[in-house]
Amino acid sequence: MALRGTNQEFGRPYNRRIVLESIRRHGPIARSDIARHVGLTVQTVSTIVRELEEQGYILSVREEPKGRGLPPATLRINPEGGYAVGIHLTPLGIDAALINLSGDVIESSRREAPNAAPDHAFDQIGAMVRDLTGKRPGGRVIGIGMALPGPFDVDSMSFVGPTTMTGWKHVALRERLTAATGLPAFFESDMAAAAMGERLYGIGARHSDYYYLYF
Template identity: 90%
Template sequence: MALRGTNQEFGRPYNRRIVLESIRLNGPIARGDIARGVGLTVQTVSTIVRELEEQGYILSLREEPKGRGLPPATLRINPEGGYAVGIHLTPLGIDAALINLSGDVIESMHSEAPNVTPDHAFDQIGAMVRDLAGRRAGGRVLGVGMALPGPFGVESMSFIGPTTMTGWKDVALRERLTTATGLPAFFETDMAAAAMGERLYGLGTGYSDYYYLYFGVGLGGAMVHDGSVLRGAWGNAGEIGHIPVVFGGEPCPCGNRGCLERYLSLEARGRWHGSDDAWVAEVGPVFRNAITIIENLFDPETVVLGGLAPPALLERLAGAAELPNSVSARKDRVTPRIVVARGGQHAVLRGAAALAVSGVLSPRFGQIFTAKRQRGGDLLKGGDIAA
């Protein structure tokens, strides 16, 4: 969405978020460039910047003069100006990380909790968030974001089988997460969270249109277009793992046969008794066909291969063999058709935390929060947000 200021009744907290979001996305940036970009006066931006500096959200830097006059000060996010907690819930357990505003993982922890029930999971998550927040005493914890396997809300596919969270049907995720942590809460599919994490902090910073292929317990993906993850009408776009690729193949818990993730996923690798090299050779043709399907459907600049699989395994898959022909087999290509993600296994946690940061700092959240509190306060103004 375009960042634009407003003169509406609730404009002050809204404009503060607009300016902060502009700095977060575009910094280091000068006040004049912010004003032109968001449609506010330089005076209004300067007033907001002064408040944000006083509250510790941003830093002002000035380069050494190279000629006459002083260069304009530029603004950037203060990495320690706030934190968010990213949670990743899988059939194998719970991972959590405290992440600063620059996307650095400050502390992380793991809880072995295979096929955990909702009650136990939220008890564990609450304890983990309190533990992580306590490691930065006095730090501002903006919110918590949780990533978990999808798809959401599909009767025949959600929360069924080894790649999903059995027993989690009809759980009020946002409400339970808020109650467990006392923080503004957000949730997303793990593949979309990973794509977001890679966009902000990994290879995705160099591309505007790419497909993130998420190799986890199951297989999923997300198309990133112009910096945003395409989510679909019900938030389930990218469930490539449930595309049937083998006629009359292995039965899938979704009810179909021969689904892609039955052959290409950590769950599939776990059922294979042999070396990684032998497994890659076995599933190589299926993998290459999957890449071709993605390319012909989305025409991405590249396919970024990431997720929970060890980087060495992803490298073996990416370099397994020459890819078939597709719309991506262009002579004028300047990037490989497949690249391995840089975000590593923390990409999901970074993306989940970024979801919380964006949710709390975004103009949309500003509008919702202002309406709920009847314009009686502003989350960004002073104090410990977790208090």
């Protein structure tokens, strides 16, 4: 899928995300190549890159010259520039992982919690997150995402079966997750989250369309 920036004034946060994603996908990469990939001017890209460097999200690398003149500096993701926490909640238990900006799992843990009610589950998640982030003292934790069986609040769908999360209908997932961890929170159905992971880091990254089968 092509990454395209926008010249609209309100699009600055979007352009930052697009430039960062281009560096993640294609790095090490020069500013001019980023501009070509995302459809922005080199000046706009350079301004965004400077901000991302100052904030520690990316690193600038310059190769040793092989002839006359200096080769252009190239940019890559700083793996230690930030972390995110991933939570997978199932009827059997809770898995948690601390992930760096390159998508590498740095630490992980699991707690058995059969058919956990929301209050118990969020207590467990809060404790797991404190344990994981404590292993990277001083590390910047950007946010947390939780995947769990869906669909959510779809009355026409059956909630009968081994993946049923009893007592989880109409739970304010994002608000409860933020309250338990103090982090900006996101949630998604487990099958959609798995497909997105494949899109970002797997074979799906090489295709504009693909199917993902989740059992």
